[in-house]
Structure formats: structure tokens, C-alpha cells
Amino acid sequence: MDTIELQRVARIENDNWWYRERRAILSRELLRYSVPGDAVDIGAGAGGNSKELAAHGWQATAIDLNPVAVALARAHGVEAYEGDARYLPLPSERYDMALAMDVLEHIEDDARAAAEITRVLRPGGTVLLSVPCDMALWSAHDVSLGRVRRYTRRALVDLLDGAGLLLDRVWSRGVLLRPPLRLLRHRSAHYEDLAPLHPFTNEALRLAAALERRLPIATWPGTCLFARAHRPG
Structure with missing residues (x-):
């Protein structure tokens, strides 16, 4: 995400319905774990999801390629570092949880990024991620956000499988909003x-x-x- 889009997200993410909904999904998923551990938030932006992790007792580290994002996250009290999702500056088998929320669609070599997620997870560690779906919804909106693809369910499952991760669950969101959003994005x-x-x-x-x-x-x-998946172990 470029600096302008990042600054826009930082301004709206506390109130915007989508960012609130995404944090709510994360919060519900985190309730599955009675004992929090170490987590990495990949492509963390201004650190909104990292703060949600911390609120649930997790020790969160944020990674983002954009130095402005790192500065914003640190200003919000998040431990944050610059790093490329394809070459994470992190030790292997270190984290119990990895987040990659709306990240992989921006990366040409998404298989490399998925493999890095596997590498930094401890055996048994979990990844929770989100991606936009269906190239039939491709529009100027995707271009403005710097995306290179939208995913089918099969493509996402194959990506995780190819990275050596075991899929626990994959599910859709935005089902009710798909028709109006498709119309709005394709008309403008x-x-x-x-x-x-x-x-x-x-x-x-x-x-x-x-x-x-x-x-x-x-x-x-x-x-x-x-999707939620885990590293075998």
C-alpha cells in the first residue's frame, strides 16, 4: 500500500465499517485460543490489527514494507519493523500466530510470501488471512489499491497447500454486499x-x-x- 492510501486507512480505520468488521472477525478467531502467544502481523499498515492482538493478550510484532506504516504503528505503541513479506526479517519457527490481512493480493510472488509465513510459524502455529475474491469483481478500485489479483477459493486453498500449510477453514464475507458493490465499482x-x-x-x-x-x-x-490454516507439527 502506498503512503497516500496508508494515510487514508489510518484516518478511517477506527470508524469505517469494514475495518471494524475485520477486527471483529479477528477478535472472534482469537477467542479460540485460551493461552495467547507470540504473533506477527504481516503487512500491518498503521497497526490496527496488531493492537487487537495485544488487546487479547498476544505479544504482537508488526511488519510492513512502508516506513511510514512502521512509524504510524510505533506511534500507536506497536512494536513494528520494516520488512518485505517475501523475505521476512524474522527467525524461523518463532511465532504461534501470523496475520496477513489483505496482503497477498498485492504481491506478484505470493507463493514466496506464503512460504515465508510457514517458515516463521512454530509447528502447530496458525495463520489467519484475508484476500479479495473473484476476478469478476476486478475494477478500478483494485487498481487504485495496488492489487495484482483477486482469488478464487480454489486458488487460495492451493496457495496454502503449496506453502506446506494445512487448511482449517475458508469462508466468504461480503456476500450480502456483493451485488451493490459490484455495481458501484464497475459503474465508476x-x-x-x-x-x-x-x-x-x-x-x-x-x-x-x-x-x-x-x-x-x-x-x-x-x-x-x-482462511485459517496451520503449520503441521
Whole structure:
């Protein structure tokens, strides 16, 4: 993510429905672990997810390629370092948890990045990640964010398998919002999710996301995919 987009995210992530929803998903996943451990947040941006990890008792380290992101994360009290997801400046078999939230879609050699995740995880360690799904949704929005792909469910599963990770679960989000978002993004060459939303719109989207959690539609096509996998051991 370039500096301009990063600064936009830093301004909106505390209130924006999507960043709040992503942290809520992370929070629910972390409740699976009774004993927190060491975690690395890869492509951490300003450190919002790292702070969520810390709030659940995890010892979090943030890694981002952008020095501005590292500075912002440190300003928020997060231990953060510059690093490329393909060549993580971290020891092998060190972490109990790795996050890669909306990261892999920005990397041409995503197989290398996935292999690095495996390398830094301890045997039995978990990775939680999210990616945008379905090239049918490709639009100027993806280009503006510097993405190089969107994933099918099969492609994501194959990527994790190729990295030596065992898949625990893969699920869709944004199922209810897929039709309107597809329409908006394809109708405009300048549609931008990172612009501040009107409070009414933001709340409506938040409620739609909350409703989706209660519906049995996690296998339906959505706008993004989440996956949880672990390193064998």
C-alpha cells in the first residue's frame, strides 16, 4: 500500500465499517485460543490489527514494507519493523500466530510470501488471512489499491497447500454486499472505499455485515475470503 492510501486507512480505520468488521472477525478467531502467544502481523499498515492482538493478550510484532506504516504503528505503541513479506526479517519457527490481512493480493510472488509465513510459524502455529475474491469483481478500485489479483477459493486453498500449510477453514464475507458493490465499482472509474463515508451509510453497511454473521451463507460467493490454516507439527 502506498503512503497516500496508508494515510487514508489510518484516518478511517477506527470508524469505517469494514475495518471494524475485520477486527471483529479477528477478535472472534482469537477467542479460540485460551493461552495467547507470540504473533506477527504481516503487512500491518498503521497497526490496527496488531493492537487487537495485544488487546487479547498476544505479544504482537508488526511488519510492513512502508516506513511510514512502521512509524504510524510505533506511534500507536506497536512494536513494528520494516520488512518485505517475501523475505521476512524474522527467525524461523518463532511465532504461534501470523496475520496477513489483505496482503497477498498485492504481491506478484505470493507463493514466496506464503512460504515465508510457514517458515516463521512454530509447528502447530496458525495463520489467519484475508484476500479479495473473484476476478469478476476486478475494477478500478483494485487498481487504485495496488492489487495484482483477486482469488478464487480454489486458488487460495492451493496457495496454502503449496506453502506446506494445512487448511482449517475458508469462508466468504461480503456476500450480502456483493451485488451493490459490484455495481458501484464497475459503474465508476473512481469508486473509492477509502473515502470517508456518511455516518448513515457507514452504519447501514455495519448492520449488513452484522446480519451476514448470523446467516448460513459463508460458502456463497462474496467480496472477500478469509482462511485459517496451520503449520503441521
